[in-house]
Each structure stands twice: as C-alpha cells, then as structure tokens.
Amino acid sequence: MVEAFEYNQSPARVIFGFGTLKRLPDEVSRLSLKAPLLLSTPQQIQQAQKLQEDVSDRLKFAGLFTEATMHTPTNVTDKAIVYAKEVGADSVVSIGGGSTIGLGKAISIRTGLPHICIPTTYAGSEMTPILGETADGVKKTRSDPKILPGTVIYDVDLTMTLPVGLSSTSGVNAIAHSVEALYAQNGNPIISLLAIEGIRALASSLPLIKSDPTSQSARSSALYGAWLCGYCLGSVGMALHHKLCHTLGGSFNLPHAETHTIVLPHALSYNAPAIPDQMKKLAEALPESDGDAVKGLNVLLAKLGVERSLKKFGMKEEDVDKGTEIAMRNQYWNPRVVEKEKIREVIWRAYEGEDAR
Ligand code: NAD
Numbered sequence: 158m159v160e161a162f163e164y165n166q167s168p169a170r171v172i173f174g175f176g177t178l179k180r181l182p183d184e185v186s187r188l189s190l191k192a193p194l195l196l197s198t199p200q201q202i203q204q205a206q207k208l209q210e211d212v213s214d215r216l217k218f219a220g221l222f223t224e225a226t227m228h229t230p231t232n233v234t235d236k237a238i239v240y241a242k243e244v245g246a247d248s249v250v251s252i253g254g255g256s257t258i259g260l261g262k263a264i265s266i267r268t269g270l271p272h273i274c275i276p277t278t279y280a281g282s283e284m285t286p287i288l289g290e291t292a293d294g295v296k297k298t299r300s301d302p303k304i305l306p307g308t309v310i311y312d313v314d315l316t317m318t319l320p321v322g323l324s325s326t327s328g329v330n331a332i333a334h335s336v337e338a339l340y341a342q343n344g345n346p347i348i349s350l351l352a353i354e355g356i357r358a359l360a361s362s363l364p365l366i367k368s369d370p371t372s373q374s375a376r377s378s379a380l381y382g383a384w385l386c387g388y389c390l391g392s393v394g395m396a397l398h399h400k401l402c403h404t405l406g407g408s409f410n411l412p413h414a415e416t417h418t419i420v421l422p423h424a425l426s427y428n429a430p431a432i433p434d435q436m437k438k439l440a441e442a443l444p445e446s447d448g449d450a451v452k453g454l455n456v457l458l459a460k461l462g463v464e465r466s467l468k469k470f471g472m473k474e475e476d477v478d479k480g481t482e483i484a485m486r487n488q489y490w491n492p493r494v495v496e497k498e499k500i501r502e503v504i505w506r507a508y509e510g511e512d513a514r
Pocket residue numbers: 198199200201227228229253254255256257259277278279280281282283285286287288289315316317318319320323327413414
C-alpha cells in the first residue's frame with residue numbers, strides 16, 4: 158500500500174550536459190538580466206575567468222568576486238554585497254562548489270538579486286533552500302524557499318578538473334543525502350525513487366572516475382547522480398548522519414566532504430535495525446553488497462581508497478566525548494532512538510577509522 162505523503166516540487170530550472178556553460182547568456186537574457194556578478198573561490202579564479210572569456214561576445218559581467226570561503230562567513234558576504242552595488246550588478250552567477258554557491262545564496266537572500274548557479278562539485282547545495290552562515294565563529298543554518306537558486310547549469314566539462322580525491326569524497330557526500338532521504342520522516346515514494354537512482358549512478362561511476370578521471374561517461378553519470386542526491390537533500394529532512402557531520406565538522410574544523418565519507422557507514426549501521434526495508438533497497442543499489450548495504454558502502458570506500466579516520470584530519474581523542482555531548486544536546490528526529498553510549502561508539506569508530514559493522 159502507498160502511504161499518504163506530501164510532495165513539494167523544487168522550482169529550480171536545470172540545464173544538464175556537456176558544454177552547457179555556453180547557454181549562460183541565454184539564461185541571463187531569459188530572466189531579463191544584463192549585468193551579473195560572477196563569484197568563485199580563490200582556487201577557481203581560472204575557471205571563472207575562462208567562463209568570462211567563453212561567453213564574452215554575448216555577455217558582459219558586472220564584475221568578478223573571488224573570495225568565496227568555506228562556511229559562508231558573513232564578513233565575506235558583506236564585502237561582496239558592497240562590491241555588487243559598486244559595479245551595478247543585477248544578479249549573481251556562482252561557479253564552484255558548496256562554498257561559492259553558499260555565497261551566491263547569501264547575497265541573493267539579502268539583496269533579492271536573482272542567482273544562477275553553476276556547480277562544480279557533487280555536494281548538492283544548488284538544489285537546497287538551505288543556507289549555513291558563519292558569524293563570530295558560530296555557524297547558523299536556515300531554510301527558506303527564496304534561498305533556492307533560480308537556474309542551475311550543470312556542465313560536465315567543469316567537473317573534469319575536480320581532483321580524484323575530492324571527486325570520491327564529494328560523491329560519497331552526495332550519496333549520504335540520498336541514504337538519509339530514504340528514511341526521512343517526511344520521505345515519500347518519489348524522493349525514494351530519485352534517491353536510489355542517484356546512489357546507483359554515483360556508486361557505479363565513482364570507482365570508474367578513480368581509475369580514469371578523464372572518463373566522460375563516468376563524469377556525466379556522477380554529476381547526474383549528484384543532482385538527484387542534492388534534490389533529495391533539498392526536499393526532505395535529514396537525520397543522524399547529517400547531524401553528526403554538522404556537529405563534528407563545525408566543532409573540530411573537519412573538512413566537509415571527507416567527514417561525510419568517514420561517518421556515513423557508521424551512521425547507517427547505527428540506524429540499520431530500524432530501517433530494514435530501506436536497507437534492502439540500498440543494498441540493491443550498491444555493487445558487491447551481497448544484500449548488506451553497510452558492506453556495500455565499506456566495499457565502495459575501499460575501492461575509492463579514501464581516508465577512513467577522522468583523527469587523520471586533526472580530531473583528538475578527547476573530542477570523541479566532546480562531540481558526543483554536543484551531538485546529544487539538541488534532539489532531532491531519527492529512525493532509531495539516539496542513545497548516548499551508542500552514539501559515542503559511532504563517533505569513536507569514525508575517529509579510529511574502523512570498518513563499519
Ligand atoms: P568547496 O566548495 O569548499 O570546494 C572545495 C575546493 O575544491 C575549493 O577550493 C574549490 O575551489 C575546489 N573546487 C571545486 N570544484 C572544483 C573543480 N571542478 N575543479 C577544481 N577545483 C574545484 O567544497 P564542497 O564540498 O562543494 O562544499 C562544501 C561547503 O558547502 C560546506 O561549507 C558545506 O557546509 C556547504 N554545503 C551546503 C549545502 C546546503 O545545502 N546549504 C549542501 C552541501 C554543502
């Protein structure tokens with residue numbers, strides 16, 4: 158029987174393919190815009206400049222702001238808004254990963270400027286109405302439908318330069334969105350279909366990217382999967398895994414995608430007894446799982462050769478107890494009751510880098 162559900166369609170318009178960047182001038186005109194401000198990180202200036210050149214005969218940017226930073230610090234947003242006003246920008250175009258997209262969202266929600274987004278990682282922020290901003294070292298997250306970018310242009314060509322290590326961890330970060338969407342409190346059959354399709358696409362393509370980063374078919378399959386997983390993240394509520402990553406990443410300054418990659422099998426293993434049907438579906442989507450989704454994730458991470466322990470990223474042994482305390486502070490919905498001692502064990506295993514059981 159199909160249980161009763163509510164399904165909200167995200168309004169974003171999506172353009173997907175190879176070479177789709179060339180469609181940016183048309184998108185800008187379609188929205189009756191003339192002078193977008195282009196945003197990037199300092200590491201992606203070249204990609205941003207190449208975009209400017211590639212479309213220069215049809216689109217003049219009002220300016221280029223290249224100071225996007227992890228965790229969207231509000232002082233960077235303030236500076237970007239002053240610059241946007243100075244150069245008379247009527248919109249923003251973000252080209253980059255979650256950090257750059259976060260800046261685009263922050264400018265857009267504060268100023269009302271339309272936001273066109275060109276993602277270059279698999280993190281999925283472009284599909285969500287969520288914005289996390291940091292002020293005075295404290296990260297606050299809010300959700301508002303107005304935060305969603307109006308148009309998202311996925312150009313597979315841009316992901317060809319995503320380093321293999323970041324491709325793997327960013328891809329598993331995306332898988333984590335879909336895993337939690339499968340057992341979300343407000344989940345629904347449509348999102349579950351998209352989640353499984355997204356996981357399948359990423360789990361099959363990430364090992365291929367690892368062995369051949371120039372594979373166009375693997376790269377396009379991964380970006381397609383990342384889009385679906387990002388859509389799941391933006392559509393339903395997340396649970397234990399995302400809560401743990403937010404807590405550990407924020408409290409101990411751990412890298413975003415790597416933390417998701419390390420925590421996921423342990424968080425899933427914790428929730429497994431409460432979600433037998435979802436575990437079965439998930440196992441079917443993960444190659445070589447032998448019917449066990451946790452094993453499937455362990456196999457995938459082994460193939461990708463990713464780091465498995467949080468201590469390698471600077472987490473200290475005493476942080477295991479601290480992290481447990483913080484994770485227990487705010488209660489939130491999870492398919493299995495969150496018990497302190499067992500959560501400590503989950504964090505400990507991620508800290509030590511054990512295989513999930
Ligand atoms: P990122 O945007 O910080 O990028 C990591 C590094 O890789 C940066 O130096 C970037 O310039 C570089 N890079 C990105 N794409 C590249 C490419 N194609 N080629 C070469 N270099 C490239 O990393 P991320 O994992 O995409 O995003 C992490 C941030 O996004 C975190 O702050 C996280 O909280 C946020 N996030 C937010 C949401 C949301 O819904 N609000 C969702 C996911 C992530």
